[in-house]
Amino acid sequence: MLDFLPKQLFLFDPLSLFFIFVIFIVSLPSAIYSLGYFTPKANPCFAGRQAPAAEKNEYSSAKITLFWFLLVLFVLSMCVVVTVGNVLVFLVAWEIMSLVSYFLVVFDTTHEKSIQAGTIYIIMTHIGTAFLVAAFLILHKYAHSFDFAAIKNVCLIMPGPTKDIVFLLLLVGFGTKAGIVPLHVWLPYAHPQAPSQISSIMSGVMIKTAIYGIIRFVIFLLGVNSSWWGVLVLILAVITCLVGVIYALMERDIKRLLAYSSVENMGIILLGVGLAMLLVNMKMPYLAAFALIAGLYHLVNHAIFKGLLFLCAGSVYKATGTRDIEKLGGLIKKMPQTAFYFLIGSMAISALPPLNGFVSEWLTLQVFFLGALNSAGGARLFLGICASMLALTSGLAAACFVKAFGVVFLGLPRSNYAQSAKEVPLSMNFGMFFLSILVIVFGIAAGLVIKLLAKVAAVAMNVDISTMRFSLYNPTLTAQVGLPAKELGKSIYLSTPMIALVLIVMGLAGFVVYRLFAKGKPVSYQTWDCGYYKLDSRNEYTGTAFSKPFRIAFSFFLQPYRKTQKVRESFYQVKSFAYETHTTLVFKKYIYVPLIALVLKSAKFMRRMQPGSIHLYLAYIFSTLLLLIIFMHKF
Amino acid sequence: MQAVILFTVLVSTYLMVIAKRTPALIRSFRYQSFCLFLVTLIIALREHQLDLYVVAGLLFILKIVFIPQLLYRTIKKIKASEDLGLFINPQLSLIWALGFTYLSWVFSTHLIGQTDAVRVILLAVAFFVVLAGIFLMIFRMTALAQIIGLLVMENGIFLLAAMVSGGMPFFVEIAVFFDVFVSVLIMGFFVYRINKFFTHIDVNKLSRLKG
Incomplete structure (x- = not known):
């Protein structure tokens, strides 16, 4: 017999199935979206001025065929990554995934920036893979086999220090793909340069495969060895959250903004995963499973709403030809559907009830509180701090998307780009429509989703969940019933349909009250006119201005600096004055630049x-x- | 008989190391190859194997007649100076070579042990020839010296195989012969081309080709 072939090549346990579900739920609408994205532009909205770069190179049919081939290969390789039961095949699939996504990042080869972004991406991803290879070789040395089953067996008897090393290698390896700070540098380059549907898949799904890797290899196979693993992951996750969201807030390229927001959301997912690792070591398996549920819930949610937002950003780019939010504005009138979908996505990502982002962030917070209640001393303080940081992150994320939505879609058009925008074709709208429906469904049907995710978490954590009860129709959602006395804390309650109902009723009531008691009749002015006349787009509040308070508040980290330049005709007369403000990229300046110089x-x-x-x-x-x-x- | 041959090999190698001009080097190479031919012939006579006779014949034709002739012709054709271009003068080279002899003896005693003196000396001489080949390649400037250095190394390996194990398998031997033959042809041609382009065959000056 061929004994190098693994005995069981694929394993379809709930964890794998969950990730396959996530892959397809984002890939499908993105594929449909591509149909519209590649259709040549027939309308003459670019007549009379220079066409933007994206429109200059119409995609040839051969290139579109290549795109479809790469897309299918990409989705397939991701599926193999999350289902395969053999380390060697996992590595091969992982590498195919990385390479194919590289080719998709540099798909618009005419942009020099694409090539540069692709280079950064491929270097970072291969550094990560190198760490993975090291970890897998250590595992193989002990197991004498590449099969997951054999590795799982041998991990029980592996010495502790070796486990620690393997864990650190895996964390760096997967962390590079997941975009853990300070390994996040490739995300803001690679995501904006890829075609939008690819950004949507990469950000929505591909970086999640790293979370799959962490769950599968660290929690499922390796088994959490000591509590500092969880603490380390939590600290990294908190840093990732804050750094991601602060950079997102500063960004003026809409797709880069979304990329940084992905970094932040990966941090939130890792909060759930890291807390699960910590709690399982504190002998609280049920709470740990619950933490993992929260993490997985946020994972699928982020896949959905970040996919949606990237597709919306792609529509905006396609319609206007620019990604610079300072040149956009007023698009809600030109592209009402896209604006609506973007609003839904923004609300979800800002964790507004009853949408899905709210549910998962709320669950994560709840698990932190429950964990803090059930622990004492330093652990209690640490979990409390983590929870408060998560709350801060959510607030900043909301501010970030207020900025994104407000500057792009509200107000007056700031340039010709925005002036001449038109609604995108049906297939693109359909992709966004599908995902926005999912955003709502995953919010309303939270109880059902949690019940399904509990099975996934149970397999990953090896916990019997038959004693945990969740109910959808009962307005209380109880995760604590039947828990051992030690873990029996306060029950937590959540019913998103109820919240939705309350919100709708209150909204209707407010509207009715307003119609009944409102005096005077409305007068329509220009947008943001404040009663003045003749305001044009130059008077508008810009995105940079909006984020200025945050730039000041976080100046210790962002280190903003400004450049001014005066052009004088004589000493007394300044002819023109240029003013620029920038923020210092701390990680680039203090880690990567010295590192590259050293190399x-x-x-x-x-x-x-x-x-x-x-x-x-x-x-x-x-x-x-x-x-x-x-x-x-x-x- | 073997002792005499071994001694001749040793002496011819020393002669190569102290040679200043290319023809002298080739002549010593011929002597060395002739010793190898004798060794093979002796083994063939003792064991009465046809393939060993064939190997011996090939050795004679290639390494004693053909390759030296080719090298002589190349020298004549390129009309370059016969000087080898020494990085290290003959006296110092000889001291180095003696050092190598000692080292290879140390190596072979370490490998085989002190008990089997004959084999130790066999291995030491063979290994010394290999080292001397590399020495020639490194410390002589012209490209021709490098070709001969390579051939000397090959001789050393051949000697090792012939004396320690009574020769390599027939097909391996044949393959190695063809390898050597073809590589000498190609390198001879290269030397010719290098000379044509740069009007010298001084490998030391080729470093400017580096990007």
Whole structure:
């Protein structure tokens, strides 16, 4: 028999099935969206001015065929990654996924920025893969097999320090893909440059495969060894949340903004996962399972609403030809449908009830509170701090999307780009429509989703969940019934249909009250006119201005600086005045730039060893040989 | 008999190391190859194997007649100086070579042990020839010296195989012969081309080709 073939190549346990579900739920609308994205533009809305770069190179039919091929390969490779039961095949599929996504990032090869972004992406992803290979080789050394089952068995008897090393290697390896700070640098480059439906899949699904990796390898196979693993993941997650959202708030490229927001949301997902790791080590398996449920819930939610938002951003880009939010504005009148979908996505990502983002962030917070209640001392403080940081993140995320939606869709058009926008074709709208429906469904049907996710978490954590009860129709959602006395804390209650009902009733009531008692009749002015006349788009509040308070509040981290330039005709007369404000990219400046400089410097040093003389090269071989003989003599 | 041959090999190798001009080097290479031919012939006579006779014949034709002839012709054709271009003068080279002899003896005693003196010396000489080949390649400037250095290394390996194990398998031997033959042809051609382009065959000056 061929004994190098694994005994069980694929495993379709609930964890894998859940991730396949997530993959298809985002890939499908994105594929439909692509139909519209590649249709040539027939309307003459770009007549009279220079067409934006995206429209200049109409996609040839061969290129579109290539795109579909890559897309299918991409989705398939992700499916293999989350279902395969063999480390070697996992690695191959992982690499195919990385390479195909690289080709999709550089799909618009005419942009020089795409190539640059692709290079950053492929370097980072391969650094990550290198760490994964190291971890897998250590596992193989112990298990003498690449099968998950054998590795799971051997992990029970593996010495603790080895486990720690494997965990750290896996964390760095998967963390690079997941965009954990400070390994997040590739996301804001790669996501904006890819075609939008690809950004949607990459941000919505591909980076989630890293979470799958962490759950599968660290929690499921390796088994959490000591509590500092969970603490480390939680600290990284908190940093990731805050850094992601602060950068997102500062960003003026809409797709980069979404990419940074992905970093933030990965942090929130990791909060759930890390808390599960911590709690399972504090001998609270039910709460740990609950934490994992929260993390997985946020994972599927983020896949849905970030997919939706990227598709919306793609529509805006397609319609206007720019991604700079300072050049957009007033699009709600030109593209009402896209605006509506973007609003839904923004509300969900800002965790407004009753949409899905609210449910998962609320659950995460609840688990933190329950964990804090059931622990004491330092752990209690730590979990409390984590919870407060999560709350801060949610608030900043809301501010970020107020900015994104307000500047892009409200107000007056700030440039010709926005002036001449038109609604996008039906297939693109359908993709967004589908995802917005899902946003609402995953919010309203929270009880049902949690029940399903509980099965997934149970498999991943190896916890018996038959004692946990969830109900959808009963307005209380109880995760605590039947828990051991130690974990029996306060029950938590959630019913999103109820919240939705209350909100609708209150909204209707407010409207009725307003219609009944409102005096005077409305007068229509220009948008944001404030009673003045002749205001134009130059008077509008810009995105940069909106984020200024945050720039000041977080100036210790963002380190903003400004450049001014005066052009004088004479000493007394300033002809023009230029003012720029920037923020310092801390991680780039203090980690990556010195690191790259170090690599180049050592490469320059190594180059001295390679002077081009054949004699010297031969001498290297010769002296090595002699040294080996002498060495052999010595020992 | 074997002792005499081994001694001749050793002496011819020392001669190569102290040679200053290319023809002298080729001549010593011829002597060395002739010793190898004798060794193979002796083994063939002792064991009465046809393939060993064939190997010996090939050795004679290639390494004693053909390759030296080719090298002589190349020298004549390129009309370059016969000087080898020494990085290390003959006296110092000889000291180095003696050092290598000692090292290879140390190596072979370490590998085989002190008990089997004959085999130790066999291995030491063979290994020394390999080291001397590399030495020639490194410390002589012209490209021709490097070709000969490579051939000397090959001789050393052949000697090792022939004396320690009574020769490699026939097909391996044949393959190696063809390898050597073809590589000498190609490298001879290269030397010719290098000379044509740069009007010298000084490998030391080729470092400017590096990007």
